[in-house]
Amino acid sequence: MKYLPYVLKHLKRNWIRTASTLAGLVLCIFLICVLQTVLDAIRQTTADADPSRLITRHAVSVNFRLPLSYKPRIQAIPGVRNVAIWTWFGGVYRDIKDFFPNFAVESEDYFRMYPEYRIPPDQYQEYLHDMQGLVIGSDVAAKYGFTIGDQIQMESIQPLYRARGPLKFNVRAIYTADPARASRVNPGLAFFHFKYLYETIKDSAGSYAGAGTYNIHIANPSQAAAVMRAIDANFENSDVQTKTETEGTFLAGFVNLIGNLSGLLNTVGVAVAFAILLVTANTMSMAVRERRTEIAVLKTLGFSGGLVMTLVIVEGLALGVIGGLVGIGLAQGTVGYLARLPFMGFILGNMSGLSVSPVVIAITFSIAVGVGVAAGFVPAFGAYRARITDMLRPA
Numbered sequence: 001m002k003y004l005p006y007v008l009k010h011l012k013r014n015w016i017r018t019a020s021t022l023a024g025l026v027l028c029i030f031l032i033c034v035l036q037t038v039l040d041a042i043r044q045t046t047a048d049a050d051p052s053r054l055i056t057r058h059a060v061s062v063n064f065r066l067p068l069s070y071k072p073r074i075q076a077i078p079g080v081r082n083v084a085i086w087t088w089f090g091g092v093y094r095d096i097k098d099f100f101p102n103f104a105v106e107s108e109d110y111f112r113m114y115p116e117y118r119i120p121p122d123q124y125q126e127y128l129h130d131m132q133g134l135v136i137g138s139d140v141a142a143k144y145g146f147t148i149g150d151q152i153q154m155e156s157i158q159p160l161y162r163a164r165g166p167l168k169f170n171v172r173a174i175y176t177a178d179p180a181r182a183s184r185v186n187p188g189l190a191f192f193h194f195k196y197l198y199e200t201i202k203d204s205a206g207s208y209a210g211a212g213t214y215n216i217h218i219a220n221p222s223q224a225a226a227v228m229r230a231i232d233a234n235f236e237n238s239d240v241q242t243k244t245e246t247e248g249t250f251l252a253g254f255v256n257l258i259g260n261l262s263g264l265l266n267t268v269g270v271a272v273a274f275a276i277l278l279v280t281a282n283t284m285s286m287a288v289r290e291r292r293t294e295i296a297v298l299k300t301l302g303f304s305g306g307l308v309m310t311l312v313i314v315e316g317l318a319l320g321v322i323g324g325l326v327g328i329g330l331a332q333g334t335v336g337y338l339a340r341l342p343f344m345g346f347i348l349g350n351m352s353g354l355s356v357s358p359v360v361i362a363i364t365f366s367i368a369v370g371v372g373v374a375a376g377f378v379p380a381f382g383a384y385r386a387r388i389t390d391m392l393r394p395a
Helices: 004-013 016-049 070-075 108-110 123-130 138-144 179-184 194-201 219-234 245-255 261-289 290-300 305-340 340-349 358-385 390-393
Strands: 053-058 079-087 102-105 133-137 151-156 165-177 189-195 213-218 242-246
Touching: 016 179, 016 245, 016 305, 016 358, 053 133, 053 219, 070 219, 079 108, 079 194, 102 108, 102 194, 108 123, 108 151, 108 390, 123 133, 123 165, 133 138, 133 390, 138 165, 138 290, 165 179, 165 194, 189 194, 213 219, 213 290, 242 245, 261 358, 305 358
Parallel strands: 102 189, 133 165
Antiparallel strands: 053 213, 053 242, 079 102, 079 213, 133 189, 151 165
């Protein structure tokens, strides 16, 4: 510890270079923490999905609609308890920056199979009796100051639903999450009656308000595979074929739309860490070359080669520790804001309590320390082996 002031003094000697190296290391640790936290949240969301719920969508893509006539045929399949239409509306409130995910659903059937959404009974009844009723999440209500009885307008970003202009809605209910299943609920969504959407656009030329998906509740989760096969086989010879998945697989499918996200993020993390290792190693090498004379004087005064090597490694270690702590701190303060991104909030559910896990903290801090030590080792070993006479000569 008595040599620590000496180490810190040399780190401050060229503060611009030290600061830029630290900034790179901080960015590296920050990115790895955030990326791994997102991956953990995705894995947790798919793991928490209810195994008794299935999703039937168009076989080609979820962007295509299914005929409304499919519902009774799905309902008639053995093992199916309940079926509800779920359709992405994509309505924008005021401006695109005020967007929050919103869906048209068959309300009674839908909320019956999603008990994790807690809606006050009186508000729910008001919503059911109002064709223009809107159920919003607590986060949406808090962000925009909505209260029960407010009237708003939303216009869809989809051309199909823009034929009649903005749709009018009355805020009738505000939902929260069942504490026991809070991870499954995103309080930043809004729901309204599918019948309202259908009745609004059914007379428009060329418009067809089909079902985005059919959300299905089955009696026995162990028979999910058999029920999925039966549903898809039922429409195998139809013009519009279906693909039925478990709820977890369906949610994971959204992530797969942009490819192998896990592999992509891990590759990015490794590449960034390697690049920062090279930058830090170059910084340490430059610092040692600039101090050739000082190192020679230290050895002349009796400092052993091992001690000089240790001091140089400690400089790299100090950079790693500081960069790791700052990067982890920034990541911890950032991940909570991911819930405000509509797409990520929809996929990851309730992210209000999202934080960097202790495992990720331990791994990334170890990476930061390892990068610092590895970057300092090569120049430190060179200083250890160098002879005094060689280091006193001009470079």
